[in-house]
Amino acid sequence: MTPESQAAAPASLGKGARRRLVWSYGLGDIGTGMAATQLGFYLFVFYTAVVGLPAWMAGLVLMVLKVWDGINDPLVGWLSDHSKHPWGPRLPWMAGSAIPLGLALVAMWWVPPGGDWQKFTVLVAIQLVAMALYTCVNLPYSALASELTSSTQLRTELNASRFTGSILAGLAGLVLGALLLGQGATGYLRMGLVSGLTLTVFTLLCCWGLAPFARSCQRPTGQPEPIRHQLRRIAGNPRFVKVLGLYLLLWCALQLMQPVSLIFLAVVMHLPESWSTWILIPFQLSALAGLQLWSRVAGRHGRVCALRWGTGLWIAGCVGATLLIPLDANTAPLASVSNGIGVGLLLLTIMVTGLGASTAYLIPWALLPDAVDADPDKPAGLYTAWMVVTQKLGIGVAVFALGNVLSLSGYQASAGLVQPGTALATIRLCMGLIPAVLIVVGLLVMRRWPEKGLHLHRPASP
DSSP, rough: OOOOHHHHHGOOOOOHHHHHHHHHHHHTHHHHHHHHHHHIIIIIHHIIIOOOOOHHHHHHHHHHHHHHHHHHHHHHHHHHHHHHOOOOOSSHHHHHHHHHHHHHHTTTTTTOOOSSHHHHHHHHHHHHHHHHHHHHHHHHHHHHHSSSSHHHHHHHHHHHHHHHHHHHHHHHHHHHHHHGGGHHHHHHHHHHHHHHHHHHHHHHHHHHHHHHHTSSSOOSSSHHHHHHHHHHHTOOOOHHHHHHHHHHHHHHHHHHHHHHHIIIIIIOOOOHHHHHHTHHHHHHHHHHHEEEEEEEEHHHHHHHHHHHHHHHHHHHHHHHHHHOOOOOTTTTTTSSHHHHHHHHHHHHHHHHHHHHHHHHHHHHHHHHHHHTTTTTOOOOHHHHHHHHHHHHHHHHHHHHHHHHHHHTTTTOTTTTTEEEOHHHHHHHHHTHHHHHHHHHHHHTTTTTOOOOHHHHOOOOOO
16 A cells, blocks of 8 residues: 555445544544643652652653653664564554553652652653653654554544543543552552553553554655764644744743642642642643633634634633732631632632643644655654654653742751741742743744634545
8 A cells, every 4th residue: 555545545444444443533632631630739749749859850750751762762763764564553552652651650659668769760760761751652642643643633532632632631640640649659549540551541541542543544664764864854834833842832831830830729828738739620621621612713714723722721720820919828718708709800810721722732733744844855753753742842851940940949848837028929920921022922933823714724634
């Protein structure tokens, strides 16, 4: 079968086969989505409040991991591009790594013994193994969205299904955290057990569901390239450079807000700890609704239009977080009118932010196949790898900077400790102004995206 006929095959799917394709693809990000949400919201807090590392050292752990990702992501992308297997080049990587990654996710939430530097060393070693395995599952999976179909609409549906599964799993992960994390270190480990089992089961189910389609999907046609040639190829693809810049900026904004959100709720807003983990759930629910909304807007008005509308709401949420008035810490959250209004405004801000931030999940990945198609060799694994590694490095730098800035501001992760004004101001900046600036720059990057021209050259969806 030629590459052209392989690319066209999914466009002729019947309704039943198309439904299996979309649903099976959506299953693949459930385990990684749950893990990513828990890591995004809880890992920094776990390192500081449970493991006992200072904030700068916790940020350094995450920074080291992102540098490691800068090595293993392009390697796995290159290897999967050139893997030969009856299932296609991607599924063997996912299926073979599912069980080891599930076990590694459990180990990530273990508190090692010893002093700070001994804990740091053990945590880095665990994370290096876990993140390499995570790449072996998630990167080939992400590359499949560009290869399973050449239809713009179906590609958007696949990514909407993917992130719907991811956000639903993330919501379940937040509920799980709210139920278990009050148990301290034991609760974190139990959360890891559930997360690891979920990832293994749903990754294998995804592989089973996609196997018939992966055998005949579009495959890379180019030859192996050294890193310098890969970088030259990427730099020479202006569509990819734009998508990469957008993805990096939006995810830096999102990942800056996630780890600091629990600190913001407890330290700045004076919300009781028993409320903080539960009040994050509306963020996931509104992000889930946002996926469906922006997928439809993208289908009718274009993906860039959906991006602009969604990020406008996200910026409004950032402004709201900057202006929110703290609750009265001496009164229960709903025991007074002023506190009740404050909680209502906080919930509104969280939901508006989640509705807008869902564009960070959907739109960059919906645009990536256009960049892959602009390359005659269509090396989806290579482009996916460099997109993911750049995003991870950006996140690593953002979280490392967050840890250092919090430490310099005088913040200390001790329950009940009164934080200095500099720490409170820094936390607000990380929840509001800084993410808003990153989002605006992302919109500037996407100016003159050729949305209309691309639609004219796409085959009609079945």
